[in-house]
Every structure is written in C-alpha cells, then in structure tokens.
Amino acid sequence: MKLYSTLDRGVVQVKPLVKGRISMYSCGPTVYFRMHIGNIRAYVNWDILHKAFLYLGYDVKRVMNLTDVGHMTDDTDFGEDKIEKSASSEGVTPREIANQYIRTVLEDFSRMNILSPSGESIDLKLEIGKVKEYGFLRATEYIPEMIEMIQKIEGNGCTYETEQAVYFDVSKISDYTIFTGQSLDEKTEGARDEVNVDPGKRHPADFVLWMKRVGKYENHTMHWKSPWGDGFPGWHIECSAMSIDALGKEFDIHTGGIDHIPIHHPNERAQNIGAMGRSVVSYWIHNEWVVMGDDMKMSKSGGSSVVLDDIVDMGFDFLDLRYLFVSVNYHIKINFSKKALHGARNSRLALVSRLRELKNEADGEGELIHEYVERFKECLDDSLNISKVLALINEMIKSDKKAEDVLVTIYDFDKVLSLDLEASVEDVGLDIPEEILKLVERREEARRGKDFELADSIRGQIGDMGYMVVDSADGFNIEKI
Ligand SMILES: [Zn+2]
Known part of the structure; x- marks a missing residue:
C-alpha cells in the first residue's frame, strides 16, 4: 500500500518489516472530555486504514493509547494535568474521570462503526478494566515501562535532571527537527514561560520525561515512586514506552493528527532514538483536520466542540458523518458544515436506493466480481483513495453486470467503508x-x-x-x- 509519509514528504510504498504483517500504533485520546468530530475523524481514518490492510490480506497488530495522566493543558510542560484539572472541577478522582471518558470513547467508536484497535466491534458492555485486551493501552498501567525507558535514555546520556524534573536534552538528537525542517533556534516561541518556571531547563525545546512532585505539583494526586523521586511521567514518554512494549523495537506505522507534527511526534521519535539507538517507526502518517464551514462558525466555541450528539440533534445519522469522512482522503482537510452533511446524506441515501433497486432485480445468490475487487484493491493501495472507490461503485451499478453480483461486491467493499449498506437496504424507512x-x-x-x-x-x-x-x-x- 502507498501512503503519505510525513518524514518522506510524499506518498511512499509501505514495506512492512515482516512480509504480510502490519504493526501499527495510533495516538489515542486523552480521556478527560467528550471527543469532538475532529478527533473522531482521525479514528475513522485509521479504522479505514486498518480495515484496508485486512482487506488486502495483511495480518494487523494495532494498539492505541488512552492517556490518563501527564498530558498538560496547552501542551506545555508546566501547565495543569488535564485529567487532574477535570477531576477537581467535577469533584471526583482522576481515575473516575478517565473511566467516565473511556466509556464515551467506546460509545463514539461504536456509533461510528470504528473497530477496537485489536480489530473487533466495540461491545458497549465491555468492562473498563478489560480495555487492554482490545488494544487500548492506559498510560497509568505502563508506569514501570516508562521508568525503564527513561533509565535507558539516561544511560545513553540524553537527559539531565533539575530540582523539578528530568528532561530530554534534544541537542543530543542531530535530526530532532526532521518533522518540520525548522532549525532548533526557531523552536523557542511560547516556551519562555516554562524556562521561568524551571530555571534549570536548558533549552526551550527540551521536554519533561519525569515530573517531580515538588513546587507546583506538590499536591498532584497521581504519583509514583521513581529513581528521580516521587512524581509522574511526561506525556510524550507514554506513547514511546507503550508502543515499543506492545509492538517491539521496530514497527511499521505510527498514526496521529497533523497537530502532533511539531512537538509530540518529534519528541516520541527523539525518545525512541535516545533509548533504543534507532528511530523505531518506519512510517509516520498524519490525518488532516476538520475545519468548520461558514454555517457552523456561529455554534459553540466556534464549532470545534461539535460532538456526535450534535449530529443527531441536527437531524442526521452517524452514517451520514461516516460517509462524509469516508468520501475525503485522510490527507485532505474536511470543511464541515450542515450543507456538507446534507450532501453526504443525500449521496448515501441515493446509493442505498440504487442498491435497493438492484436487490429487487437480483436473482439468487451473487458472486464477487473479481475485476471490480481488483480495482477496489488498487484504490485502497493508492493511499486510501476512497473518493475513487465511490466512483467505482457508481460505475459498477451502471454496468451490465448481474444485479446480484454487483450487490455482493459492494457489500464486500463495505467491509472497509463500514456504511452499513446491507442493513440500510433492508431498512425500508429510508426508501x-x-x-x-x-x-x-x-x-x-x-x-x-x-x-x-x-x-x-x-x-x-x-x-x-x-x-x-x-x-x-x-x-x-x-x-x-
Ligand atoms: Zn502519542
């Protein structure tokens, strides 16, 4: 499969480390708020990628983190822990907040037909304590692995310690800024405040591996013992420690939103090199954002907090949103508006209506049309060119192929698209x-x-x-x- 690789700055042929197998890590949510549709788009994209690999015959081993400690507000080292802040404002424990929002992640995944990272349908009765079996890794369950990784980085001379924290010294990684191509000196903006908080911090781009429970964090609720004193891990070390623990010293694909390109992913890569002496990840793949169209800008916080319940309140089905996401390549921005959703719904219903006509025409059990299956695979192979898939489906419907064969073939494609086409065809309410x-x-x-x-x-x-x-x-x- 070809994908847009951020470090290669272009579309490249993915060559798995082990033939026929793909190992993949997806940066997951920090569980202190209900995901908005921009977050959800990322998970729909990686769900399509996951299903596309399965369709193409690969074995897929995939995990995703659930961050439940250490992610600071404003992405600065000395902000407030997002989970702790949310817990204290709601008067509950950090664990309760995390559990509450892990539940909403499962709900949103299920509503949007997103598989668990392990490749299974989400069962809403799933016990929170068992999420790991489904490929969701909770940061607080990996503290020993994080400490061990920081020790390795320390052993390789890439850290320094101040009274407040253990830092990664980014000057030790010669190509630290490879993601953005910026020089290190340009990375100083917005970081001045942190230097004020910790005068021992040497460079604004250095980042916390372990935060000590002193000063501002004296009363941090979540804390663990470590060689550097009582404290808690930095956000970035979580992903490095969990991905390597689950997938090994080298793995194929690391996914995340484009917002991770300037800081989080360079930091993860630096930690990997600092600990393992190698970059670990073969391909870093990023999804573009959802931007709010004109008719959404008036809604709450500029629209960036549209959640799935709002989609229902606007009179749409989750499948309309999935159709909208499916119709745009992961590497292209989506302009989200009611108009776009209406367009997606009408296209989806038109497709369902055509399939229903085919069903009426169909005569007996159909067979897969191999010519079209091959072309479908080519579309997936071509950096998940899903808009071409939708055109291919239309072409097939208009072709002179037998109705029953066309139907079976389109239902087969729906293993990747997950638009519930067969169920919708059976649902006469949509006729x-x-x-x-x-x-x-x-x-x-x-x-x-x-x-x-x-x-x-x-x-x-x-x-x-x-x-x-x-x-x-x-x-x-x-x-x-
Ligand atoms: Zn991450």
Missing part, C-alpha cells in the same frame, strides 16, 4: 425512489442556474409523486408526504 432523487438533482441544478421557474415546476412534479423537498438555510431534506 426514496431513484426517480425522485434524480428529480431532486435536476431541481438543484435549476436552482443553481437561477432558473426558479423550472425548479418550482420540478418541485410540483416531486409533490405529485408523493414526496416533498423541504428547503432550509443549509440544504434540503426529502420527505414522504
């Missing part, structure tokens, strides 16, 4: 005939061309057929009269 959808499309064209007379007459025609187009500021819905 909107193809003719209606075509008329709606023509009406939209007329409106765009400002031919309102034609648009109105098509609307009348649609009404005569028992359907109604309900316009709103951000799109339209089709409803049965």
